[in-house]
Amino acid sequence: MTFVFDLDGTLIDSTARHYILMRKILSDKGISVASGFDESYMKYKADGNNGRKYLTDVLGIYEADAVLIQREWVKQIEDESYLLYDKLYDDSISTLNLINDSIVFLTIRSNESGIRNEIKRLGIDKYPLIVLSHGMDKADAIKDINDKVTVIGDTELDYKAAIDTGSDYYILNRGFRSKQYWDQRGVISHSNLGGLIK
Numbered sequence: 001m002t003f004v005f006d007l008d009g010t011l012i013d014s015t016a017r018h019y020i021l022m023r024k025i026l027s028d029k030g031i032s033v034a035s036g037f038d039e040s041y042m043k044y045k046a047d048g049n050n051g052r053k054y055l056t057d058v059l060g061i062y063e064a065d066a067v068l069i070q071r072e073w074v075k076q077i078e079d080e081s082y083l084l085y086d087k088l089y090d091d092s093i094s095t096l097n098l099i100n101d102s103i104v105f106l107t108i109r110s111n112e113s114g115i116r117n118e119i120k121r122l123g124i125d126k127y128p129l130i131v132l133s134h135g136m137d138k139a140d141a142i143k144d145i146n147d148k149v150t151v152i153g154d155t156e157l158d159y160k161a162a163i164d165t166g167s168d169y170y171i172l173n174r175g176f177r178s179k180q181y182w183d184q185r186g187v188i189s190h191s192n193l194g195g196l197i198k
Contacts (some may be wrong), residue, residue, distance in 0.1 A: 004105075006107060010152055020082070022069075025073055055069055078114050086122070108131075109132075116129065150167060156177065170190065
C-alpha cells in the first residue's frame with residue numbers, strides 16, 4: 001500500500017499565508033477590512049468559492065480591480081517570505097510515523113524549490129515528493145505508482161484523482177474545503193488524520 005499525501009490543507013496548515021498576503025495586498029491598495037477578515041475569507045473559500053469572488057461579493061470591489069488583486073495574490077503566494085507562515089498540523093508527524101507502508105507527497109506548486117525548502121524546514125523531507133505544475137492532473141502521477149494507493153487530501157483535485165484512478169481516499173475538511181462543501185457532494189470528510197490510522 002502507498003499513501004499519497006497532499007500537502008497544503010492536509011499535512012501543512014498554510015491558511016495564515018493565504019489571508020496574511022491578501023490582507024497585505026488590500027492594505028497596500030488602501031482597502032480596509034473588518035477584524036474578522038481572516039476567518040471570513042478562509043471560510044468563504046473553503047465553502048467552494050475563490051478569492052476573486054470574495055473580493056467582489058463580500059468586499060464589494062469592482063470586478064476589474066478584483067481580478068488585478070487576485071492576480072497579484074497568485075503571483076506572491078509562494079514567495080519564500082510567505083511560505084514561512086506555514087506550519088504542520090498537530091497530527092501530521094505522528095500520523096506519518098505510524099504508517100508502516102510507503103508514503104509519497106504529491107502537490108501542485110509553482111515554486112518547486114520553495115516547497116522542497118519548506119518540507120526540509122518542517123522536518124518531513126525524508127519522503128518522496130512529486131511536484132506538479134498548475135493545470136496538471138494528480139491522477140496521471142498516481143497512475144505511475146505501481147501499488148495500491150490511498151489518496152489523502154482536502155480538495156476536489158485530490159478526490160477526483162482518487163476516483164479517476166480507482167484509489168481509496170481519505171478526505172479532510174480542515175484545509176481548503178469545508179465539511180459543508182463535502183456534505184453537499186455526498187463525500188464523507190474528516191476533521192483530522194486520526195481515522196486514517198484506524
